[in-house]
Amino acid sequence: MKAKPTKSYLYEHVARIGKALSSPKRLELLELLAQGEKPVETLSAQADIDMRLASAHLKALREARLVETRRDGKYIHYRLSGPDVSQLWVTLRETAEEHLVELRVALEQMASEPDSLCSESRESLLQKAKQGDVIVIDVRPPAEYEAGHLPFARSMPLGELEKRLADLPADCAIVAYCRGPFCLMSDEAVKLLRANGFTAQKISDGVSEWAACGLPIETSKN
Amino acid sequence: MKAKPTKSYLYEHVARIGKALSSPKRLELLELLAQGEKPVETLSAQADIDMRLASAHLKALREARLVETRRDGKYIHYRLSGPDVSQLWVTLRETAEEHLVELRVALEQMASEPDSLCSESRESLLQKAKQGDVIVIDVRPPAEYEAGHLPFARSMPLGELEKRLADLPADCAIVAYCRGPFCLMSDEAVKLLRANGFTAQKISDGVSEWAACGLPIETSKN
DNA sequence: CGATCAATCTAACGTCTGTTAGATTGATCG
DNA sequence: CGATCAATCTAACAGACGTTAGATTGATCG
Numbered sequence: 001m002k003a004k005p006t007k008s009y010l011y012e013h014v015a016r017i018g019k020a021l022s023s024p025k026r027l028e029l030l031e032l033l034a035q036g037e038k039p040v041e042t043l044s045a046q047a048d049i050d051m052r053l054a055s056a057h058l059k060a061l062r063e064a065r066l067v068e069t070r071r072d073g074k075y076i077h078y079r080l081s082g083p084d085v086s087q088l089w090v091t092l093r094e095t096a097e098e099h100l101v102e103l104r105v106a107l108e109q110m111a112s113e114p115d116s117l118c119s120e121s122r123e124s125l126l127q128k129a130k131q132g133d134v135i136v137i138d139v140r141p142p143a144e145y146e147a148g149h150l151p152f153a154r155s156m157p158l159g160e161l162e163k164r165l166a167d168l169p170a171d172c173a174i175v176a177y178c179r180g181p182f183c184l185m186s187d188e189a190v191k192l193l194r195a196n197g198f199t200a201q202k203i204s205d206g207v208s209e210w211a212a213c214g215l216p217i218e219t220s221k222n
Numbered sequence: 223m224k225a226k227p228t229k230s231y232l233y234e235h236v237a238r239i240g241k242a243l244s245s246p247k248r249l250e251l252l253e254l255l256a257q258g259e260k261p262v263e264t265l266s267a268q269a270d271i272d273m274r275l276a277s278a279h280l281k282a283l284r285e286a287r288l289v290e291t292r293r294d295g296k297y298i299h300y301r302l303s304g305p306d307v308s309q310l311w312v313t314l315r316e317t318a319e320e321h322l323v324e325l326r327v328a329l330e331q332m333a334s335e336p337d338s339l340c341s342e343s344r345e346s347l348l349q350k351a352k353q354g355d356v357i358v359i360d361v362r363p364p365a366e367y368e369a370g371h372l373p374f375a376r377s378m379p380l381g382e383l384e385k386r387l388a389d390l391p392a393d394c395a396i397v398a399y400c401r402g403p404f405c406l407m408s409d410e411a412v413k414l415l416r417a418n419g420f421t422a423q424k425i426s427d428g429v430s431e432w433a434a435c436g437l438p439i440e441t442s443k444n
Numbered sequence: 445c446g447a448t449c450a451a452t453c454t455a456a457c458g459t460c461t462g463t464t465a466g467a468t469t470g471a472t473c474g
Numbered sequence: 475c476g477a478t479c480a481a482t483c484t485a486a487c488a489g490a491c492g493t494t495a496g497a498t499t500g501a502t503c504g
Contacts, residue, residue, distance in 0.1 A: 011246035021240030024233035
């Protein structure tokens with residue numbers, strides 16, 4: 001006769017996921033991975049931590065089965081182990097924003113371009129983008145754009161934006177987005193665009209938030 | 223000039239929520255609270271832990287703003303600070319079930335009545351319950367039923383079920399539910415009902431899971 | 445008032461966790 | 475083959491956490 005697992009055994013397993021989500025660095029890595037598969041080196045650079053520390057945190061995430069790995073020569077690429085992980089991150093972040101006032105305050109203080117948030121609904125924005133009434137630009141690194149981006153969005157990495165201003169129509173409203181509400185790249189983009197006479201706004205959504213409410217995501221590579 | 227909070231400050235706040243979800247006992251308390259407001263004494267009894275330990279864990283949950291308190295005489299009642307907390311618990315549990323094989327295996331092993339899971343969709347079950355084609359019974363304690371239950375469900379606490387078998391029609395299919403997939407009460411109910419000649423099945427949903435997919439919840443007290 | 449009881453507070457303990465830094469593995473490439 | 479580089483492993487430390495048990499608060503009630 002097999003010993004039946006106890007009830008607390010079930011909660012212990014769920015707590016494994018909770019533990020994985022209990023470190024700020026790991027959450028930052030998760031959000032970066034939500035932008036697409038990346039090697040450890042890139043992750044440690046983008047999260048601004050030592051590669052050995054990044055490796056340790058990624059090991060913890062892997063043991064909680066939230067991420068998976070793929071070897072490619074010298075590089076080991078990490079990716080989320082499913083779209084539900086990205087959904088979990090969004091739910092967790094939204095719950096934090098809902099209940100922690102300090103977080104909402106901090107978010108406001110960090111915005112260098114207040115009042116730049118596009119007030120439109122996701123659906124109507126999608127419609128306008130389709131009709132060409134607005135230009136939606138993705139200011140993340142090209143690799144992240146290729147891994148998945150909003151429909152009708154053009155890749156316009158923040159680093160190259162200044163050089164490529166001429167590619168944008170001066171008479172059309174521009175809406176920028178980046179990795180999500182915690183990412184400041186779209187904010188920087190709006191600042192730059194406005195300084196050059198463009199009509200620009202941002203949305204706080206990243207691909208995770210967009211996908212979390214059931215809207216489609218496009219990929220460029222096959 | 224005010225010092226702007228850094229980016230990692232944002233993740234630290236989200237990690238506060240993650241930390242709160244990183245302990246098995248706290249998760250158990252959260253699930254109990256998802257059934258409705260309860261005093262510490264009840265929580266510690268139902269989670270089978272010392273009241274002082276329960277109090278410590280509840281303090282951690284309160285500091286993460288996941289629960290709130292209300293004083294009523296000698297008793298301090300705890301409740302979830304919003305429906306999104308219950309939603310977060312469901313999302314966390316589902317992610318764990320999706321990615322942790324050990325958890326799925328343990329769940330199967332713990333069921334004393336396998337193959338008792340009702341295969342119907344939530345919507346069609348709701349429809350049948352409305353028409354009286356099935357009897358839906360809520361086998362949780364009465365207080366939890368009163369705090370919120372599935373539409374058309376009858377309160378039939380597990381402890382009183384045996385005495386009240388006569389109240390149930392012998393020719394009608396019965397569907398039992400309890401606190402959720404981790405709760406064994408509905409399983410016990412099915413066992414008891416079948417032993418007495420009834421046609422009985424269970425659903426793994428509790429009110430949290432039911433509400434999480436947008437279906438309505440009824441309350442009895444005003 | 446003093447007794448009772450729910451709940452929290454405090455101190456103590458062993459354990460776990462995040463971080464750092466050095467050593468090691470494993471694949472690539474000249 | 476040795477050099478290089480990505481990534482992991484290991485050891486070590488300080489700090490945080492879960493648990494236990496005794497002391498304390500705060501409300502009720504005879």
